[in-house]
Amino acid sequence: MHTLGYTLRVVWACLRKDLKSARSEPLYTLVSIILPLNVLVLMSLLVISGGLAPTAVVMQNSGPLAQQFYTAMSQAHSFVLQRASAEQADALIEQGKIVAVVMIPADFDARIRHNQSVVVGVQINNLNTDFTNDIRRALPLSITSFYARAEPSVVTITPQERDAYPQDLGYIPYLAVPILVIGLMVGGMVQAGTAAAVEWERETMKELLLSPASRLAVLLGKMLAAFLIGLAGATVVLAFLIAVMGIRPVHWGELIGFTLLVLALFNAWGTLLGTWLKRRTPLATLAIGLCVPLFFLSGPFGPISFFAPIEQLVARVLPVYYAIVVLQHAVHDFTLNTQGIGINALILAAYALGGLVLATIVVRRSTLAH
Amino acid sequence: MKTLRAFVRAAWTICKKDLRVWLRQPSNVAITVLPALALLFVDALSAGAVGRSPVALVMLDQGARGQQMAQIIRQADLFRVSDATPAQAQALYQNLDVVAILTIPANFTREVNDHAPAHIEVQINNLNTDFTNDIRRAVPDAITQFYQQQGGASPLKMTLSEQNLRRQDIQLFQYSAMPLIVLLLVVSGLVSSSLAAAGEWETRTIKELLLSPASSGAIMCGKVLTGFVTTTVLGVLVLGVGDLLGWVQPQGVYWLSVLLILGLVALFSAGLGVALGALLQRIQSVGSVAIVIALYLFFLTGGTAVLAFDPAWLQTIATFVPLYYGRHALEMAIFYQSSDQLGREVAVLAGSALLAVGLGMLAMRRGLVESR
Numbered sequence: 001m002h003t004l005g006y007t008l009r010v011v012w013a014c015l016r017k018d019l020k021s022a023r024s025e026p027l028y029t030l031v032s033i034i035l036p037l038n039v040l041v042l043m044s045l046l047v048i049s050g051g052l053a054p055t056a057v058v059m060q061n062s063g064p065l066a067q068q069f070y071t072a073m074s075q076a077h078s079f080v081l082q083r084a085s086a087e088q089a090d091a092l093i094e095q096g097k098i099v100a101v102v103m104i105p106a107d108f109d110a111r112i113r114h115n116q117s118v119v120v121g122v123q124i125n126n127l128n129t130d131f132t133n134d135i136r137r138a139l140p141l142s143i144t145s146f147y148a149r150a151e152p153s154v155v156t157i158t159p160q161e162r163d164a165y166p167q168d169l170g171y172i173p174y175l176a177v178p179i180l181v182i183g184l185m186v187g188g189m190v191q192a193g194t195a196a197a198v199e200w201e202r203e204t205m206k207e208l209l210l211s212p213a214s215r216l217a218v219l220l221g222k223m224l225a226a227f228l229i230g231l232a233g234a235t236v237v238l239a240f241l242i243a244v245m246g247i248r249p250v251h252w253g254e255l256i257g258f259t260l261l262v263l264a265l266f267n268a269w270g271t272l273l274g275t276w277l278k279r280r281t282p283l284a285t286l287a288i289g290l291c292v293p294l295f296f297l298s299g300p301f302g303p304i305s306f307f308a309p310i311e312q313l314v315a316r317v318l319p320v321y322y323a324i325v326v327l328q329h330a331v332h333d334f335t336l337n338t339q340g341i342g343i344n345a346l347i348l349a350a351y352a353l354g355g356l357v358l359a360t361i362v363v364r365r366s367t368l369a370h
Numbered sequence: 371m372k373t374l375r376a377f378v379r380a381a382w383t384i385c386k387k388d389l390r391v392w393l394r395q396p397s398n399v400a401i402t403v404l405p406a407l408a409l410l411f412v413d414a415l416s417a418g419a420v421g422r423s424p425v426a427l428v429m430l431d432q433g434a435r436g437q438q439m440a441q442i443i444r445q446a447d448l449f450r451v452s453d454a455t456p457a458q459a460q461a462l463y464q465n466l467d468v469v470a471i472l473t474i475p476a477n478f479t480r481e482v483n484d485h486a487p488a489h490i491e492v493q494i495n496n497l498n499t500d501f502t503n504d505i506r507r508a509v510p511d512a513i514t515q516f517y518q519q520q521g522g523a524s525p526l527k528m529t530l531s532e533q534n535l536r537r538q539d540i541q542l543f544q545y546s547a548m549p550l551i552v553l554l555l556v557v558s559g560l561v562s563s564s565l566a567a568a569g570e571w572e573t574r575t576i577k578e579l580l581l582s583p584a585s586s587g588a589i590m591c592g593k594v595l596t597g598f599v600t601t602t603v604l605g606v607l608v609l610g611v612g613d614l615l616g617w618v619q620p621q622g623v624y625w626l627s628v629l630l631i632l633g634l635v636a637l638f639s640a641g642l643g644v645a646l647g648a649l650l651q652r653i654q655s656v657g658s659v660a661i662v663i664a665l666y667l668f669f670l671t672g673g674t675a676v677l678a679f680d681p682a683w684l685q686t687i688a689t690f691v692p693l694y695y696g697r698h699a700l701e702m703a704i705f706y707q708s709s710d711q712l713g714r715e716v717a718v719l720a721g722s723a724l725l726a727v728g729l730g731m732l733a734m735r736r737g738l739v740e741s742r
């Protein structure tokens with residue numbers, strides 16, 4: 001039985017060795033540190049589109065009621081509006097710069113005032129059902145909003161809204177948190193995984209396996225080294241989120257604590273993956289290549305209870321989901337499930353421990369040919 | 371003629387060798403196909419729930435108008451509705467089982483009949499604007515349907531006359547599958563070619579190649595051919611499976627334009643991959659860099675979204691990325707049986723493919739010279 005002191009010495013030795021290796025490859029280490037930032041920028045491109053349909057409005061009537069209808073459309077949470085002539089609108093939709101054209105007819109004001117029927121033309125580039133249906137629903141919203149203001153005695157039924165949070169959070173600030181998690185995942189897994197895999201590639205694992213050091217202590221040392229390097233990457237990413245994207249975390253202590261926990265978790269699973277694959281190339285490529293699907297599978301857009309049962313089932317298996325839950329609470333004070341932050345954090349810790357235990361088992365069962 | 375035959379034989383032999391090496395490493399096959407296949411799986415999983423948020427409906431009004439409004443809300447394809455008492459609704463809301471509670475108040479019918487203001491109370495969990503705006507759109511849509519059911523007596527005199535540019539709406543999953551197939555082609559071409567090229571330097575087998583009677587041109591062509599063959603075969607396979615499953619179904623002569631575009635994208639990504647592999651000459655870094663480049667190319671053309679929704683600067687950048695034209699050509703051919711702007715798109719892709727292959731060959735030539 002090894003004493004605790006001996007085990008700690010092994011951990012410390014492996015940590016120092018890996019840190020020295022990282023220092024001897026400064027370019028690669030620098031790339032590892034900025035990798036999470038790279039993933040953040042990449043994922044930001046994915047979500048930058050938002051949900052507002054670029055639409056041209058052809059105002060053949062510019063009376064006060066037509067202007068009110070235009071205002072109602074602009075407040076429908078659905079459009080990015082621009083005024084255009086009919087020819088300009090045709091050109092814009094042809095070029096794919098807008099997806100809809102709304103034509104307010106010349107006799108709009110007169111007809112509304114005289115309580116006559118009026119037809120508003122809508123031309124939609126119906127490329128897919130998702131945004132097309134959003135536009136089809138946004139226009140009735142515009143109509144009822146318009147009547148609620150212009151003719152409140154005519155259309156008397158209106159929605160009366162009460163929100164859970166004082167103001168809506170934009171699409172990008174909300175998604176910045178799941179993107180942060182994915183960045184930490186890729187950075188943590190690649191750093192720890194390559195540190196583990198390189199021992200097999202260079203066959204230095206022979207010496208480690210033949211030594212009296214325990215497998216667990218060796219892996220812990222390597223994980224800690226990856227964790228320290230990953231901290232630099234996490235700092236860069238957080239600094240970018242705060243300084244460039246303007247995110248202001250609500251709970252700083254939670255943010256720091258959960259970031260460290262999430263990083264440790266992905267270090268553990270990276271070590272497992274690196275130990276299992278024994279090759280750096282597929283590890284790094286898979287970690288980066290699967291970041292986008294994992295992002296979508298882990299409930300980035302809201303509480304997974306709002307989604308289909310199969311999506312809920314898949315998300316609950318993935319540690320990325322729990323990481324998103326705790327960090328959304330830390331950054332925006334949002335509650336994404338009813339388990340409580342403590343339980344979610346415990347689940348993350350369990351995943352981290354599980355990764356380390358599995359990695360130890362894999363190392364025990366692995367051999368290296370002479 | 372003999373020289374040409376020797377050239378082709380050498381290039382084909384190198385290609386066959388690289389294909390065998392690639393197939394013998396399942397991890398390389400996995401990293402080529404897994405990312406895009408995983409995205410396709412995600413796409414299929416999420417397409418079904420788009421736009422239908424779970425809501426609780428509380429009916430406090432027993433009158434005809436209230437019943438009518440409740441029926442519209444239930445039957446419209448807008449929500450996944452759970453009827454509930456106020457207490458049940460609050461419990462569902464607090465447990466995050468519903469996005470919103472819609473309450474039709476007790477005096478709704480009386481107020482509507484008296485032409486007095488009648489409110490539908492909407493309590494929303496507005497932590498995400500996407501869900502929130504879906505509810506904000508859906509409730510007035512239900513109100514509009516309520517008035518429309520009054521026919522000529524409806525106070526809503528404004529109606530919409532919709533004209534669609536396309537003869538059919540494409541389901542979101544099908545629409546998203548097309549750019550994912552393009553992503554698969556790019557990842558495959560970049561990763562397989564770059565690994566094949568870099569592997570020669572890393573394993574130092576480049577010396578044997580240089581000492582062989584095969585010309586440098588044949589070696590370079592062989593490398594490009596490797597990426598082109600693997601990518602084209604993969605693309606045709608996925609397209610075939612997509613056709614069988616009903617995701618993407620080209621019709622008649624449009625199969626030819628689809629295959630042409632597929633081939634050009636494969637050639638473009640293979641050329642780029644060879645350039646990358648010859649420049650980096652290290653397997654470990656080349657795999658990751660290839661994936662990152664593929665993802666950037668993919669997202670810079672709008673990913674799976676409609677490019678018009680992206681900021682103007684991204685739309686401008688997209689016009690300089692060859693994949694933008696490939697994606698457009700495939701969409702037109704598969705979804706709309708149209709060859710709209712096909713000439714332009716083929717010209718851009720062919721030019722880009724030639725440029726990429728040229729770059730690849732230049733990079734390899736430089737590497738070969740340094741290795742002599």
